[in-house]
Amino acid sequence: MTVRGQFHVDLNTLRDKLLELGSLAEISLSKCIHTLINRDVDQALQIIEDDYRADRLDEEINDFAILLIAKQQPVAVDLRRIIVAIKISTDVERIADFAVNIAKSTIRIGEGSENLIPIEKIVKMHNIASEMLSLSLKAYYDEDIVLAKKVAEMDDQVDELYGENIRELLKLTKDHPNMIPQITQLSFICRYIERMADHTTNISENVFYLVKGKHYELND
Template identity: 65%
Template sequence: MVVREQFQLDLNDLQAKLLELGELASVALKKSIEALETCNIEMALKVIDDDSEADALYEEINDFAILLIAKQAPVAIDLRRIIVAIKIATDIERIADFAVNIAKSTIRIGNEEHVQSLQQVKKMYNITTEMLELSLQAFGEEDVVKAKKVADMDDEVDELYGSTIRELLELNHSYPENIPQMTQLSFICRYLERSADHVTNIAESIFYLVKGRHYDLNA
């Protein structure tokens, strides 16, 4: 097998690992929100325990990418593909960490009845996971149109975050005894909003991959 063919196989392997990491992060978010909805402490603990798998895969991706750079000395678009893979892996790993944070907040809330409907939280979650899925498709296809759509969807998450936090602040005055729970719910909203920001970072990395220059899609 010629060197170029092997290098392309290695790049494909790197992309496959990245998509696997994205799936782990997506599943972690799904389980953390489900645990919140159902007050399922055992599920929340499982999210925390399973994070070690995402951490290990993240390290594997980084090591593999660095090895490719050292062995192949890639240039131009190939070098950008590897650099972008490292950056995207970092953003995905942070999303997995936010899922863990949501699980920890769920544990702190415990079995208390929720003082606020989780409808807005679920909307934020649904948009964020849709963004993540679309961003990974955009990466695989090197599609800046899909990447731009991801960035546009982040505005919806920001609006939901703002309105939900305002509602929680108003509830603080009416139900001061529930401030600890509302604090945790505020944190959860923040973790989802930050997750969406990291997905937007992925979209920006795709623009860099395809266009060869940096774009601020949150501007």
């Protein structure tokens, strides 16, 4: 195999490692919302324990990307592919961290505790953010800027739900002062989901950079 041919194999390996990290983050997102709904402390603890896999893979991606730059000294679009992989890896790893944070908040709320308020809007907010992650990874794989733009536009829905949830939770603090610890954790969870969506928008912006070679603000 030629040096150039091996380089393209290595670029594909880098992409596949990133998609594997994305899959780990998607699994954590799916588990953390079920953990919240069911107040499942055991599963929450498992999510926290499993996070080392995402951390380790993020480190592997960064190390592999740096090695490619050092060995191949890529230019133009190939260099962008490597830079984008590093940036997206960071965003995906942060999304996985937020799933861990939701698990920790669930533990603080407590196993078997009753819902103070219906959490359908929180679940809906999570589902949109989760879909955004899946679509953004597909946009990255396909280098599809149309899909990337759609993902960024979905962030408005998450922001709207975030505002609604926080307003409702703030109202409840007046009527249920004894439940402030639970209200606080639910507020944190809303914030974690909102930040997940922001990081997913970052992924979409990096897809634009990969394809167009220019930076675009998709969520201003």
